[in-house]
Amino acid sequence: MTTAAVRIGNCSGFYGDRIGAMREMLDGGELDYLTGDYLAELTMLILARDRARNPDLGYAKTFLRQLEDCLGTALDKGVTIVANAGGLNPAALAGAVRALAERLGLAVNVAHVEGDDLLARADELGFPGPAGKSGATRGMAPLLSANAYLGAWGIVDCLASGADVVVTGRVTDASVTVGPAAAHFGWAATDYDALAGAVAAGHIIECGAQATGGNYPFFTEIPDLNHPGFPIAEISADGSSVITKHPGTGGLVSTDTVSAQLLYEIGGARYPNPDVTLRMDSVSLSQDGPDRVRVSGVRGEAPPPTLKVSLNSIGGFRNATSFVLTGLDIEAKAALVRSQLESHLPVRPAELVWTLARTDHPDADTEETASALLHCVVRDPDPAVVGRQFSSAAVELALASYPGFTSTAPPGDGQVYGVFTPGYVDAALVPHISVHADGTRVAIAPAAQTLTVEPVAAPPLPEPPQEGAAVRVPLGRIAGARSGDKGGSANVGVWVRAGASDATGNRSDDQYAWLAHTLTVDKVRELLPETAGLPVTRHLLPNLRAVNFVIDGILGQGVAYQARFDPQAKGLGEWLRSRHIEIPERLL
Structure with missing residues (x-):
């Protein structure tokens, strides 16, 4: 088994991200793999409308533009590219990459992963069906897309076949990182801790510059945010990792920039993926040098028996x-x-x-x-x-x-x-197919061991902080926050920064104790009146000195529905940080 760490970079956090990032990552330093995440719930709707107009489309066209400039460089440097840019039509994108390589005079092994598209089986699987089927008779809008979130093992098989480029449909965002790591180290499907470590690393780098200072609450502290570098995960054989970036690039990699991204679009202590359930409450972060953060202690459990399904339909006008x-x-x-x-x-x-x-x-x-x-x-x-x-x-x-x-x-x-409507389907009912360059099709078996995701018992609260004089100031004076969308729900992760100390000891521990005792569900509803009457769940994550809130229904029926002026809840955390609250003076 290979033991040297594998360097996996990211060059895209969404469809429309910095077009030059692929070139920057290939030219900026050493990499083994370069990944790209092009898909989001709204993106699937956009690609579905593309495919409806032209059945040969349905993939992220900007990926081809990037490859036209960078494919020869990637081959010369031995960097394998793995991206979910295939969207709703990974086979068509794989064919387009081969045609591009032929035009460029390059010999490229291109493989793809498919099986996630369940639209034709929507009626059979009990989803709102296409027009003329059961969905229409129930008064539901016809579906444009129905895609299960696949895991990483199809990618692993494609890489084992010698692929230089792997494109997928709807896999989880972290899977494009987990696949290269699992292939590199030869992990088994039951190496849950290692797989969970790779999921954590993948979750950190999947949104590109959000891990290197982008959308960061303390942004005035970030050097050269005009052009932040994209992140790299150096993953070791045990699944631990170091998050970094190429030397000389803008932005910052710190325990706080990484904490912010870890808290993005999560729920409770269990973070389920198709191959493993990451115990988010096990993740530990430590600074490992300038622009280097070590991610360790990660624990994993068997994956859930079901896969999440992204269902997109036209709601009306x-x-x-x-x-x-x-x-x-x-x-x-x-x-x-x-x-x-x-x-x-x-x-x-x-x-x-x-x-x-x-x-x-x-x-x-x-x-x-x-x-x-x-x-x-x-x-x-x-x-x-x-x-x-x-x-x-x-x-x-x-x-x-x-x-x-x-x-x-x-x-x-x-x-x-x-x-957007979330759905769930038995993983055994979803085909997961890797398609090699020579057309060989390999069926990927679902996980043999599964575990239903149950809430984790809340950890004990820390000792309450000492009382003392308090001042009414914005919460953001001591706390960072990161928020985002998940269908019609939103999450707001709030954390205090590590390392602060004073004459009484570790001030950040006292700040976390205050945060855990003060920022309750009722207090969030008070500070954010738009959440009144909505289900709000609180999750404590002591390792990250964080409290995460999931607010159900605040985004209506998803991003495209535009239920509020901030339809993706990107500013929700900053609104919370701006609200004034009584904070003990000694914690400031």
């Missing part, structure tokens, strides 16, 4: 307009235009939602800062109801409503919006 309310009597102006518009609509849309954003300031010295925004969002299955009828009713008020009537832009036609 959506339109919106924003009225600008300036100066005095903001509430009365909002009430007037709301009453007028609703009474002028010939047909009330299925959904009509008003939101008043009080961005106005008294005695403001600019017109913009004297103004508030009244947003109106409508949704309906009929495009005419939210299109011509709604737009006409809004525009016709221009000379007959509140003083100073104006809007940010006139409403236009209704636009199609998507709906």
Whole structure:
């Protein structure tokens, strides 16, 4: 078995990430593998619409643009490329890569992984079916895509066949890292601790520059954030890793930048993947030198018996307009235009939602800062109801409503919006196929041992901190936060930074004790009133000095539904950090 650490870099965190990152990673230093994550729940909807227009598409086209510039370099340097850019059509992307290589005069072994696409079996598996099948008769929108999240063993088999490039459909984000590590070290399917370590490393690097200072709450401390480098995981045979980046690149790799990414889009102490369940509460971080963070102590358990399924459908049509309310009597102006518009609509849309954003300031010295925004969002299955009828009713008020009537832009036609629904399916019912360059198809067996994911008992609270004088300041004075979306839910991970100390001892331990005792579910609901009435679950992660909150339903039916102005909950953590709370002075 190989024992030397394997260097796995990342060059993409989403479809649309920095186009030059693949070149930067190949030129910047030594790598064994280069991975890319191009898929998200919204991306699957975008690719589904691409495929509906052209059955030869459905993959991330930017990946081909990157390879056109970089494929020869990767081959020269012996760097194997593994990416989930295949989206809904990995076979077509594999064919396109071969055609590109032929045009470039390169001999390339290209393999792919498929089987995740369950759209044709949606009725059989009990998902909302395509038009004309059971989904339609239940009144549900026709599905555009239905994809199970596969694991890493198909990638492992492709690499064992000698592939230089492996493209997949919907595998989990971490799987493009787990596959190369498992292939490199020859891990077995039951090497749970090692696999879990690779999942942790993959989760850290999967979002690109988010691990090197991007979207980081203490961003003013990051050197050269104009162009942060992309992350690298140096994974060892036992699954432990060091997260780093190429020398001389911008950004920072620290225990805090890594903590921020570890807390991104997670739930409780168990983080299930198709090949292993990572015990997030086992992860330990330590600084291992400049721009080097060691990830150790990771424990894993058998994977769950089911796979998550991403279901995307067309929800109907959506339109919106924003009225600008300036100066005095903001509430009365909002009430007037709301009453007028609703009474002028010939047909009330299925959904009509008003939101008043009080961005106005008294005695403001600019017109913009004297103004508030009244947003109106409508949704309906009929495009005419939210299109011509709604737009006409809004525009016709221009000379007959509140003083100073104006809007940010006139409403236009209704636009199609998507709906994301999570599903689950028995892993044994999902084909997992690796397809070698010569066309050989290998079926990957599901996990022989599985374990249903159950909540972990909450760890004991630390001793409460000493009482003392307190001051009302923003939570962000002592805490970082990272938030993100998972379907219609969102998570907010909050942590205090390691290493701070004072005359009384380790201040960060005291800060965590205060955080664990103070930032309860009730306190979060108080600080974030938009969560009132929604299910909120709290998870303690003492190793990371963190508390994670999962807020169900805050994003409605997913990102494309646009239930709130921050549809992916990216700013939710920063809103929480900005809220004022009583913090003991000695902790500041």
